[in-house]
Amino acid sequence: MSEANRGARVAPIVTGIGVMAGDGAGVEAHWKAVLDGCTWIRPIQRYDASRYSAQLAGQIVGFDVSKHLPSRLIPQTDRVTQLALVAGDEALADAGIADRDYDDFEMGVVTSNASAGWEFTHHEFKKLWTQGPSQVSVYESFAWFYAANTGQISIRNGMRAASGVLVADQAGGLDAIGQARRNLRRGAKLMVTGGLDSAFDPWGWLSHVSGGEVSTAEDVSDAYLPFDAAARGYVPGEGGAMLVLEHGDPERPPAARYGRVAGHASTFDPPPGSGRPSNLARAIRLALADAGVEPGQVDVVFADGAGVPEKDRSEADGIAEVFGPKGVPVTVPKSGVGRLLAGGGPLDVVTALLSIRDGVIPPTPHTRAVPDEYAVDVVTEPREAKVGVALVLARGRGGFNSALVVTA
Structure with a gap:
């Protein structure tokens, strides 16, 4: 059987979702904010950022970890792991897995994290420099680690099937979902997957x-403008999403909730200066083939939307190459929360599933003037449409491309 046919046959069902973004109030609050075009981008609030060239960030406001996690766990974990644990709890509760009798070795976790535990490490290193090594928390040995989110979710929920962590900058979150899908093909029955990032302490900021692509705009409405003629950089954000995937065997279906992960593919761009084109279009075609979907069947593209002119142009060229000039609606709803690194792709997947559920394509906040030469139909106001197939794209620093197809 071909890979495309196998992907179409074994399309995991998304039975639960959890979101940590914006006000941290959950999935439906996130969806309402997206449709309303809300923005959570604002000046950094945790410390005085006036000495930095960029001062705007997409921050989760009103999140009190003590209301969600045991007191013993909080000192052991970085903020990003706390966000991941809460999003994972929300996704598992949404899926209602207590109703399924899974063995520990039938459930696994695959997450992505691009920046690890910056805040925890910065705090402990400060103690090292000022108070000496005896004052450094023993939890520093793992709280900073990229795999901490996967490990803590696994321990908290007794999940012992094949698990892992992927690091691919902004593309990693989609790659994690793709890996979870492969684990289900190999025999697991449930996977918790997704990605989150948070690196807003002074060191992380x-x-x-220092990457040189962060917007230095002072006005929120002009800071992060994907595909806009006035785009001059992106705004970093924190947060992301977790999903529960269950086996798509039609003979043993779980209670289907949101949709299916039908296809996934990753590619890597050639080095800068090589003169060779981006491989984004190839990733799109491979993901569509894996899903058994033709370009004309795709109802919306949730784009990466870098907000950096040359990267926006490259992505627009890749989309137009596959779908034709303005051949499919394109949206970047995460411009209201910022680029979330590993969390950006999974949050877009959640938003895409809600778009399928409610028959509406969400807008791209703040984007106003898309150059004609981009040849992409950027959605700037909520657009009612029958959405059965959505394509989610993510691109990471260094040449990572990832494309994922979700269907009704």
């Missing part, structure tokens, strides 16, 4: 700004 400096790492964002």
Whole structure:
């Protein structure tokens, strides 16, 4: 059987979703904010960021971890792991897995994290420099690690099937979902998957700004403008989403909730200066083939939307190459929360599933003037449409491309 046919036959069902973005109030609050075009981008609030060239970030506001996690767990974990645990709890509760009798070795976790536990490490290193090594938390040995989110979710929920973590910058979250799908093909019955990031302490913020692509705009409405003629950089955000995937065997279906992960593919771009084109269009075609879907069947593209002119142009060229000039609606709803690194793709997948559920394509906040030469139909106001197939794209620094297809 071909890979495309196998992908179409074994399309995991998304039975639960959990979101940590915006006000941290959950899935439906996130969806309402997206449709309303809300923005959670604002000046950094945790410390004085006036000495940095960029001061705007997409921050989760009103999140009190003590209301969600046991007190013993909080000192062991970085903020990003706390967000991941809460999103995972929300997704598992949404899926209602207590109604299914899964063995521990039939459930696994695959997550993505691009920046690890910056805040925890910064705090402990400060103690090292000022108070000495005896004052450093023993939890520093793992709280900073990229795999901490996967490990803590697995331990908390007794999930011992094949698990893992992927690091591919913004593309990693979609790659994690793709890996979870492969694990289900190999015999697992349930996977918790997705990605989150948070690196807003001074050390982490400096790492964002040093990349040279963060917007220095002071006005929120002009800061992050994917595909806009006035785009001059992106705004970093924190958060992301977790999903519960269950086996798509038609003879043993779980209670279907949101849709299916029908296809996935990843490619890598050639090095800068090589003169060779991006491989984004190839990733799109491979993902569509894996899903058994033709370009004309795709109802909406949730784009990566870098907000950097040359990257926007490259992505627009890839989309137009596959779908034709303005051949499919394109949206970047995450411009209201910022680029979330590993969390961006999974959050877009959740938004795409809600778009399928409710028959509406969400808008791209703040984007106003798309250059004609981009040849993409960017949605700037909510657009009612029958959505049965959505394509989600993510691109990571260094050449990562990832494409994922979700269907009704």
